[in-house]
Amino acid sequence: MAYNLNEKKVLVVGGSSGIGLATAELAVAQGAIVMIASRDEGRLKQAATHLSGRVSVRVVDTLNNDSVVSMFNEAGIFDHIIVSASSTKTGSVRNLTLEDAYASMDSKFWGAYRIAKAARLNANGSLTLVSGFLSQRPNPAAPLQGAINAAVEGLVRGLALEFAPVRVNAVSPGLIDTPLLSRMSSEQRRAMFDNAKEKLPVQRVGASEDIAQAILFVATNPYATGSVVTVDGGATIGSINILGQSLPIPKATS
Numbered sequence: 482m483a484y485n486l487n488e489k490k491v492l493v494v495g496g497s498s499g500i501g502l503a504t505a506e507l508a509v510a511q512g513a514i515v516m517i518a519s520r521d522e523g524r525l526k527q528a529a530t531h532l533s534g535r536v537s538v539r540v541v542d543t544l545n546n547d548s549v550v551s552m553f554n555e556a557g558i559f560d561h562i563i564v565s566a567s568s569t570k571t572g573s574v575r576n577l578t579l580e581d582a583y584a585s586m587d588s589k590f591w592g593a594y595r596i597a598k599a600a601r602l603n604a605n606g607s608l609t610l611v612s613g614f615l616s617q618r619p620n621p622a623a624p625l626q627g628a629i630n631a632a633v634e635g636l637v638r639g640l641a642l643e644f645a646p647v648r649v650n651a652v653s654p655g656l657i658d659t660p661l662l663s664r665m666s667s668e669q670r671r672a673m674f675d676n677a678k679e680k681l682p683v684q685r686v687g688a689s690e691d692i693a694q695a696i697l698f699v700a701t702n703p704y705a706t707g708s709v710v711t712v713d714g715g716a717t718i719g720s721i722n723i724l725g726q727s728l729p730i731p732k733a734t735s
């Protein structure tokens with residue numbers, strides 16, 4: 482049984498930034514041959530310069546099924562695929578426009594679905610999706626985020642049966658300091674982080690590496706399938722909602 486990634490072919494969709502980039506970095510360090518994929522070629526190339534090892538880049542837009550299909554037609558079969566790509570907009574149901582809500586579901590849920598549908602994986606390989614703790618710990622300022630994450634987790638459980646023996650899992654992060662949050666003003670971010678540090682059992686905000694390690698754990702553990710691994714610093718079990726009543730994440734620009 483291979484618990485390691487040595488010489489394994491790994492695709493990280495969303496590998497140009499944040500959790501995906503940290504996962505790619507860890508996979509490379511473990512001897513994997515890694516392809517990072519996202520929409521922006523410049524961002525991908527810049528990310529690749531940080532990764533010393535066997536790394537290639539691939540432009541793909543998970544909103545576009547043709548783009549996804551042609552990536553797999555050209556790249557062939559992978560041992561492990563990780564999907565951390567998404568671009569969603571946050572807001573209460575009353576405040577978020579339906580267009581923004583549909584676009585968010587299209588990006589995070591349907592984007593992962595398109596990858597799963599087109600993915601070419603070795604029988605002893607794995608697919609790992611990234612959900613989020615709001616699936617279990619709803620926030621009044623982001624009900625849609627919770628629903629999207631719950632949909633991702635539901636998809637994982639069904640796919641684990643459909644794709645068997647290929648294993649399919651999800652990792653559900655809590656609050657993680659990534660470029661995703663750079664859309665907030667520095668004051669907003671500091672206030673949210675201070676609040677989280679004070680209220681989380683681990684007394685700190687998460688780092689991308691915390692999630693990357695969990696992703697590679699489920700990817701390489703041959704007995705893990707249909708699992709949703711929560712790595713949230715205790716946010717789900719905490720008695721206080723760490724994001725507060727009014728989630729200070731402004732609407733995304735893209």
Ligand SMILES: NC(=O)c1ccc[n+]([C@@H]2O[C@H](COP(=O)([O-])OP(=O)(O)OC[C@H]3O[C@@H](n4cnc5c(N)ncnc54)[C@H](OP(=O)(O)O)[C@@H]3O)[C@@H](O)[C@H]2O)c1
Nearest residue numbers: 495497498499500519520521542543566567613657659661
């Ligand atoms: N950070 C947190 O606190 C947190 C908490 C819970 C869950 N999550 C989830 O974790 C995942 C990763 O988040 P992150 O914080 O690492 O975000 P991030 O730093 O913003 O990275 C998102 C990645 O997705 C890519 N991407 C976005 N839309 C895409 C598309 N249509 N096609 C292909 N690639 C696309 C981006 O690259 P391009 O712009 O180049 O396309 C980027 O590489 C997301 O699903 C997020 O919802 C994050």
